[in-house]
Amino acid sequence: MDSGPGPSLYPLHRCKTIHLVRHAQGLHNVEGEKNYKAYLNPEYLDAPLTQLGWQQVDNLRKHVHASGLSKRVELVVTSPLFRTLQTAVGVFGGEGYTDGANPLPLMVANAGSSGRAAISSHNSPPFIAVEDCREHFGVHPCDKRHNVSDYQFLFPAVDFSLIETDEDLLWKADVRESTEELAARGLKFLNWLWTRKEKEIAIVTHSGFLVHTLRAFGNDCVPSVKKEMCTRFANCELRSMVIVDRSMIGSDVSTTNYPGKVPPGSDLPSNDAEEEAPNSI
Numbered sequence: 001m002d003s004g005p006g007p008s009l010y011p012l013h014r015c016k017t018i019h020l021v022r023h024a025q026g027l028h029n030v031e032g033e034k035n036y037k038a039y040l041n042p043e044y045l046d047a048p049l050t051q052l053g054w055q056q057v058d059n060l061r062k063h064v065h066a067s068g069l070s071k072r073v074e075l076v077v078t079s080p081l082f083r084t085l086q087t088a089v090g091v092f093g094g095e096g097y098t099d100g101a102n103p104l105p106l107m108v109a110n111a112g113s114s115g116r117a118a119i120s121s122h123n124s125p126p127f128i129a130v131e132d133c134r135e136h137f138g139v140h141p142c143d144k145r146h147n148v149s150d151y152q153f154l155f156p157a158v159d160f161s162l163i164e165t166d167e168d169l170l171w172k173a174d175v176r177e178s179t180e181e182l183a184a185r186g187l188k189f190l191n192w193l194w195t196r197k198e199k200e201i202a203i204v205t206h207s208g209f210l211v212h213t214l215r216a217f218g219n220d221c222v223p224s225v226k227k228e229m230c231t232r233f234a235n236c237e238l239r240s241m242v243i244v245d246r247s248m249i250g251s252d253v254s255t256t257n258y259p260g261k262v263p264p265g266s267d268l269p270s271n272d273a274e275e276e277a278p279n280s281i
Helices: 027-032 036-040 051-066 082-092 148-154 179-193 207-214 223-230 270-276
Strands: 015-022 075-078 127-129 200-205 238-244
Touching (some): 051 238, 075 082, 082 127, 207 223
Parallel strands (some): 015 200
Antiparallel strands (some): 015 238
């Protein structure tokens, strides 16, 4: 069955549900969608969301609450760029924040000149920033991040501890990461997810990262499913998928499996029992 188009089976504890989100419209997208060379403009360094982008965030937030997704997500992983951080906390963060309240806000008021109120971390899942789900490294200023110390002030409740350097040493002005390198980084990122205990995770990332990572998957599916997985994401689009640990990377123990034979006793299947029973007289 595994080689055909029919259904497949796999142990539940060897699976995770991931909700993939491309960031909302960034300032760089406005001109970049018209002319690709606009992405070379240094004015778009680590571009924040536009006002239209914030409207997209508000609409996706309504959807994740209406669908019940907001109550199921156990962790939000975000690329450490301004547009993804704003999208992540705007969609999956708590309600309005009161100055001086505990816990710390996910985003301070007016971060990135957004004109937005502070966003609370109350009743929200933990947020963690990870470099491996960034967009292509290099050349495009919009894909170069600010210093982590700047982000920590603007996004106080986001965990940046996995980022090794304050400055962005991964971005090079004259070298653009290849699609093959990006795809390999995407697979590394998915393997990292298996080190996490959470079973339902939201990932807020970028168009290039999503397309080139997902193209490595779905080759055992019918073409329409492969297309559904790999088609380019729109701004603030969310797609939910299941990843399977076929190589036993994870070490999770099932929380629902039950061993049986408690208390122990004969468990011979009925058909076999009939065959072994003596003929009736």
